[in-house]
Amino acid sequence: MTLQLVKPDKNWYSAYQSFYFEWDESKEKMIPWVIAQFPDDIDKLLAFYDDHHSGNIPQNWVPDTTYWLVDEANVIGVVNIRHYLNDFLLESGGHIGYGIRPSERRKGYATIMLQLALKKAKELGIKETLVTCDAENVASKKVILRNGGKAADDYVDNDGNIIHRFWIDA
Template sequence: MGENVKLVKPTVELREEYLDFYDEWKASGEDMVPWVIKKDPAKFDDMIQSLHDAEIGESLPAGWVPDSTYWLMTDHNRLAGVVNIRHSLTEKLLNIGGHIGYGIRPSERRKGYATKLLSLSLQKTKELGIKKTLVVCDKWNEASKRTILNNGGKPDLDFIEEDGNVILRYWIDTEDKK
């Protein structure tokens, strides 16, 4: 990785960098993870406002919990990844979503950003008062599994979705994090 990274709140000032990130992901044809990056950025100011509203629990769909979104920025002001942190868990999130969903843009993978992004995200969950953080990934996703284990993930029971996909579930003791 070789450079410092930090989590920043989404802002309209980073519009061009976010659109570059978004367009790269769309062009890859991959599923966009975490779910918040699927939001259409055409009305960018509105998208940013919706992210801020979600953090304070405003205008949430029924059954949703407040969540915080952060962008992982490099020293060179490049948006390398996005994380979405749920402040609490519903039954569905307990099975397949967890507290933290994150993704690294395709061109920045295999550089150590995911491990750093999860580590910084765990500090945010600690700030939210979450003592044990649930992080999940699909069984086939070896890179995510390694990232979670590298951040102290302890395996829990797997969850099998209706289509047979296996979700690996890991708990991380947030109190141990600096």
Template sequence: MKLVTPSIKYKESYIQMVRECSEQDEILIPFILAEDYIDFVSMIDRLAAYARGEQMPSGYVAHSTFWLIDDNELVVGCSNLRHGLTEALLEMGGHIGYGIKPSERKKGYAKRILAFTLEKAKTQGIDNALLTVNKTNFGSVKAIQSNNCVLETEKEVKGLDALVQYYWIEV
């Protein structure tokens, strides 16, 4: 397994992952999976620009996107590392969002993608990373706890039907 920056090399595999999530009527997490991929090269260029802090929608911070690649060179997950925090990200989102392709879940990939992305956080100068998670998302909670993140608090967030947990980890 490896974590890579988005590349045309993985086009078909990436599209298949996004389609699988959509076909299951899932919310695309991380949010970057909703990026228009019809012109794949343009999408790759936009993702690179976002990592440089360019071309972002108002209210967004610079953020880097990574894909988790399995031993068969297929995209099985996606993570998004926010280089800073806004008030909105402090409430929901934190520094890192990640998701695993539905057919590849329960294989320990969430733990791996989070560990790899926490390593990338170091290179962005992030000393302490915030992770937020819906308390009922047991797979993500387990991945977060497996990476030695420390639960700070949990609270209700308007618009969500479960408590949100707030974890911090020194990277």
């Protein structure tokens, strides 16, 4: 099986819809946040991704690029790479957010997707990549550590949630 990160396009749209609806049915929080954007209209979805990549974004946001992790026929995961950090992202969001569809978890895909995303981040000129996860997300912590994550100070948000922070050298 060949896995690759692809920029979202119409050729993968039905596979993306399958990914989206599976996640939606799980009732889990959609991570990264871009998963929930315009799932019923491919043109709006692609325009949204293009706007965010080019920096046509709300004030206080940063440009970002989204990729889909695909095999020969399926969208397995989504990764979102922020081009630089603002104060919020430095505390709790990091450079990279990623998620694997529920039926494909625990198969090593997240580790591969983060590895591929780190290469994309390096192409964007990011020399040190911040990746974060909620303290209770043990699987994500393992993925980050497998990709060379070095623990930084944790961040505690206003609700008392602990966010683990890790730096990964390019």
